[in-house]
Amino acid sequence: MQCPRCHNQDAQMFYQIDGQYYCRQCIPFHRVFVNEERQTESKEFLFHKPISYALNFQLSPSQQKISLRLLENYQNNLNSLVLAVCGSGKTEVVFELICYALNQGHRVCYCVPRKELVIELYQRLKEAFCNVTIGLLYGGHIENADSNFIVCTMHQLYRFENQIGFQLMIADEVDAFPYYGNDVLNEMFNRCCVGRYVKLSATIPLLKDNQDEVLIMNRRYHGHDLPVPKLLIIPTIFQGIVCKWLISHLQKKVIIYVSSIACVHKMVTYLASSFKVAGVSSQHMNNQETIQRFKDNQLDVIVSTTLLERGITIEDVQVIVYQGEKSIFDERTLTQIAGRVGRKPNHPSGKVYILASGRTKGIQQCIQNIKKLNSIDA
């Protein structure tokens, strides 16, 4: 016996109800019966008026190139993978394709791993595509789920598994938790897709052993290089002092990334006598308020866990990674952290320091990859 969704074959993980077996392994995503017949129906929706979208800026040449290629691939029945460095504006490169698919009467789904991201994405899509109803789904929220254009978290995909499928599926941040390495989410994604997909990733790991065409967007939309992290090998006991020195020396807003919530508390206490500092983690209250104070220049330093690794844009910010030798700072996380710097056109560069007691594989690969991406001529 095998689960059609998570491919689990462990007999102990199957339970019986009314003579039918279902899988317990992927039960958090709704019950799946072993012998179920899945609908793979696809239906074309027709609009009274053509769908259009508007952007309040022009795509950069490398964005335009990728945008066109995605459209060609879709028309030729091919999947695409986009490797887009942080801050290169990868969301906008799929707009043309979305617009095309919707006008063909295709059903479209754009999914991302986490709830905070889905809300932000929804806002952006709603602003651009103003003449179509967009469905929005995440934990605890369902809005227009029958729309032909859906934005949702990957966890919500189970709701669509036995429905009319999507001819176009777009998955963003496929290199991030919880999607990366999660077979159930992967399979749910495949089960919802009755046409072609586009997967977007900011780091390289996912791209190993894949069959789809990889499109590389190595330039940020402002055309500048990604900052290459500077590794400072320093024994752990001296890293605190070096942090203080760097903050005073940089004379700019700094985010310090640490490995644990306990470490956030310690570092905030340590720095509080010299700087205006606050902590951010899943246990801290008012994270949004803290980030806003930081943006408004009321704070010099934010000490954060990897919670702030993605999706946050703060102008003219510098970054320090404390105890970079810890295993939580792997290649993907460090690449994302480095990507926080220099995102805005008026401050396109900045410093990224990694303080570590030694050079780990993650640090080495992160630095190598960023150098490689900067050297590709797009």
Ligand SMILES: [Zn+2]
């Ligand atoms: Zn299962």
